[in-house]
Amino acid sequence: MVPTFPFSAVVSPGDAADMAQALLLCAVSPEIGGVLVRGEKGTAKSTTVRALAALLPPVTVVPDCRFSCDPAAPDPACPDAAAHRPGAVERPARLVELPVGATEDRVIGSLHLQRALAAGVTEYEPGLLAAAHRGLLYVDEVNLLHDHLVDLLLDAAAMGRSTVERDGVSVAHAARFVLVGTMNPEEGELRPQLLDRFGLTVEVAAPRDAGARAEVVRRRLAFDADPDAFTAAWGPADRELAARIAAARAALPAVELPDAALAAIAAVCTAFDVDGMRADIVTARAAVAHAAWHGRERVGREDIRAAARLALPHRRRRNPFDAPGLDEELLDRILDGQDLDPEPPQGRARGDEQPAGDGADPADQPEQAERPDDAGAGDAAARSAGSADGPAAGTGPQDPAEDPGRPADTAAGTDGTDGTAGTGGTAGQGRPVGPGPQAGTAGDPFRTRLFAVRGVGAGEAGRRSRAVTSTGRTVGAEPFGGGTGPVHLTATVRAAAPHQLARGRTGPGLVLAGRDVRLAVREGRESNLVLFCVDASGSMGARARMDQVRTAVLSLLLDAYQRRDKVGLVTFRGSEATLVLPPTGSVDVAARRLAELPVGGRTPLAEGLLLAGETVRRERIRDPRRRPLLVVVTDGRATAGQDAVARSLRVAGHLARSGVSSLVLDCETGRFRMGLARGLSRALQAELVPLAGVRADEVAGAVRAREVA
Incomplete structure (x- = not known):
């Protein structure tokens, strides 16, 4: 197994504070809805997300269940329900990566083609959404994801289930996961519907401080030279963070969200004119998780402020030209006007221990003071560290000229x-x-x-002109001639059926030849x-x-x-x-x-x-x-x-x-x-x-x- 860059090695005083905090809060409370990390290339976005999986508590599942059912509350509609056995098995939490070029069959699953052709059996083969259930689903370059895959993610995120109705298969299974996406805004924006499904969002940028950049390179080179030794050196810090996540999860149900805190959250969301009620719900959940992370039994002002900074910026955009950001002075004025506890929140009940490494925890960082030139844009751009190929170790203050969201x-x-x-x-x-x-x-x-371009083209998938694309509705089939694309099962079976006697078929199943294979011809839209x-x-x-x-x-x-x-x-x-x-x-x-x-x-x-x-x-x-x-x-x-x-x-x-x-x-x-x-x-x-x-x-x-x- 290839070692993963340790999470604690990425996190150090002042670096990627918002990104690390957002990921840790979602690890504590998956119901927050996931994290979208926006930033320039080489800022450790992917490295930090992959490192998080090693910190998550293990998952208890039903033995041999392909859909990771919880033994304490198994899904009665699980496709494997008939094969469920008593007992429980513990396995590590999964990080499932969804490539931007994945096919629809790979994402939601489909008919098990080999079993169908060889034995004539209709059997469902689970996809990536089933594998990600009760874990993390990570989409790198999520803004480049094709629209038809975005639609699948939206359905699963909204319902907590994935439904498959295709190729003679009718299956529905649970699909609740923490959705984590990373993207470079220069390569295009995200659909508003999917953007709103991310509970939290953060902006990251490479450090502008020479000392921080040198430390980034030093740690990257040390990891590349001896990954095992480097990972072992940071092992105690990672184990301490993992223990703290588990403790915060256990304490989460006992954290009190008083009416005064709910009123403050509602006042903040109203003042920032966000659409819908999802912002209020996500802010409340994030505030509770933030309090649990810090060992507090009651949500206070600091928890609401930290949650609002992560949950609201991307929900204030009325159109794509609006810059994601938050006016933190306005946020402070709103919170100051609420009847919250006048006493400052107490520290962690179990002490002031801190993880190993640089001696500080990203979620314990003091809130960054707003720069004079950032008024109206807030501090949505998180300070981050990055090397040319991923991990980071420290940052300096972000250059205001580098803000990708300025109008x-x-x-x-x-x-x-x-x-x-x-x-x-x-x-x-x-x-x-x-x-x-x-x-x-x-x-x-x-x-x-x-x-709309006249006629039917063959361009990149989009939403404008008619075109033969890899997505869209199936309008026909064509013989396999070395091309690529989904197999048209019905047309393939139809082409093979007249030749079964000549091929000596004597039992169940279908005798296929290469010339029988047909590819689906799909008509969609091109850009x-x-x-x-x-x-x-x-x-x-x-x-x-x-x-x-x-x-x-x-x-x-x-x-x-x-x-x-x-x-x-x-x-x-x-x-x-x-x-x-x-x-x-x-x-x-x-x-x-x-x-x-x-x-x-x-x-x-x-x-x-x-x-x-x-x-x-x-x-x-x-x-x-x-x-x-x-x-x-x-x-x-x-x-x-x-x-x-x-x-x-x-x-x-x-x-x-x-x-x-x-x-x-x-x-x-x-x-x-x-x-x-x-x-x-x-x-x-x-x-x-x-x-x-x-x-x-x-x-x-x-x-x-x-x-x-």
């Missing part, structure tokens, strides 16, 4: 140091070229019409890439045009978030082009990139088209089945460099020959028009849409109305 109107500005848009750059490199006049802010995003290439030069109306185009891009991105599309933005001005917004589905990143766009200078149209073509080429390598639509927003002028117009037309012709589907939005205004955009549209073999002033709703409407051939 567009407060995003770090325009110096280009944090990757936000604000200055020009070399095409494809983003090198600053100096300050320039800035366009105004974008308007409020608006709802857009549905844009697309909409790439804007926008003239940001000093041409007539450029400033107003940029405001409206930016609003349209934000609106398209909001729609893309809901439909799992990608949206990108290239701007060109001066003598260079800049990839302001790399193709993404992350609305948080988009809000920062689009906060400020520079305007002014000459018009390097050819450079903009070249960078757009290079961006499409790279995306085709990453997502070869995702069909792009290039939207060129220009008045057709090209004034940068010698023979600028002819060069732009040559680049446009190359894009057309490479199969890029395009749309040209003509922004030329004034009484006398040169009609230069028409020549560009002909070279691109694109539809020309004249838009006076480029109203944002017209931009989005034109994109939605365009059908990709």
Whole structure:
């Protein structure tokens, strides 16, 4: 067995305090509903989650029950109920990992195909949800999980059971687990329905302190050099944490939640205007768990504050552009106004012992004081430690400029140091070229019409255009020809049935040949890439045009978030082009990139088209089945460099020959028009849409109305 990096080695004074505390609270009280950990890559998210499993108390199960029934209260509807034997068996708590590429059959289980074909027996083979019952279900990169798997998780989380009705199987079994997800917000956001199912959420970031980073590397190298010795050295600290979790679980039922505490929780949730009642329930459960963890018999102010900081930030978001966070000054004012115990909460009843290691426990850390520049965003970003490949040991204070959830109107500005848009750059490199006049802010995003690609494609799974995908409804079957996909059982049996006598079948079961196998053909929805290439030069109306185009891009991105599309933005001005917004589905990143766009200078149209073509080429390598639509927003002028117009037309012709589907939005205004955009549209073999002033709703409407051939 490969040693796991110890939980205590990840946790030390000041590092990953919120992440560790949230995980430990869910270990004490699984009813909290799990944890979502958001943060940049290399911040020990996965390492910390995997290390937690070793601290969980063992689970007592019915012998030989594949569904982990509790001997004290076995599930009467368990599919293995007829085979239950008296007695009890103790086994370690499970950490079941759900890969983002898992199939539906693997998640919920399905017909045992080998038994069905060989013996003609209908037998259910459990999936990952059954294995995770009474344990942890961990989804790394949960924001990349396909929608059909998200639906399965939502059903199981809501009902506590998994129901399977397929392939002649009708089974329902208990599926109660602690759902833990990790994600990098730059790779896209999470569906609101699934986000709300996570009881707690935390933000993590790599340490900015040199000493903390050095300690991260030191521990990682020590673990890699001798995992057994490193794990043994941290064994006492891990065992102490495990004992404390078990003690807190045992004390949990006796913790009192007085009416004053309930009133305070309700006041906090009301003041922060959260939707529904789940926030109140989760906060109450987390507060009780926090009190039990600290050995207190009664929930107090400190417990409510700690619970609210973890349970409310992600429930305050009204749309994906809202930053996850909590105003802790407001939280303190609300709690100060409640009639809670005036005396400070007492320490742990069993003493002030602390785990080994760095001499401090993450859940005992004093609450971090709010930084002046974080007002309104709270302290949702937890301090974390991380190495390039996982475990961490310590952190320094988080840099406010690194907050991934800052809204567009407060995003770090325009110096280009944090990757936000604000200055020009070399095409494809983003090198600053100096300050320039800035366009105004974008308007409020608006709802857009549905844009569906004509016909049936074969792109990445999404929620927009019809396509043959790995998910969706089964519309037919095709012979197995070395492809991949689910087996169409009925079609396979139907293909084999006429040949049974010729193959000498004499008993039960089915005699199959390779040519009988049929794969299911499923029709679902695909996602697309909409790439804007926008003239940001000093041409007539450029400033107003940029405001409206930016609003349209934000609106398209909001729609893309809901439909799992990608949206990108290239701007060109001066003598260079800049990839302001790399193709993404992350609305948080988009809000920062689009906060400020520079305007002014000459018009390097050819450079903009070249960078757009290079961006499409790279995306085709990453997502070869995702069909792009290039939207060129220009008045057709090209004034940068010698023979600028002819060069732009040559680049446009190359894009057309490479199969890029395009749309040209003509922004030329004034009484006398040169009609230069028409020549560009002909070279691109694109539809020309004249838009006076480029109203944002017209931009989005034109994109939605365009059908990709």
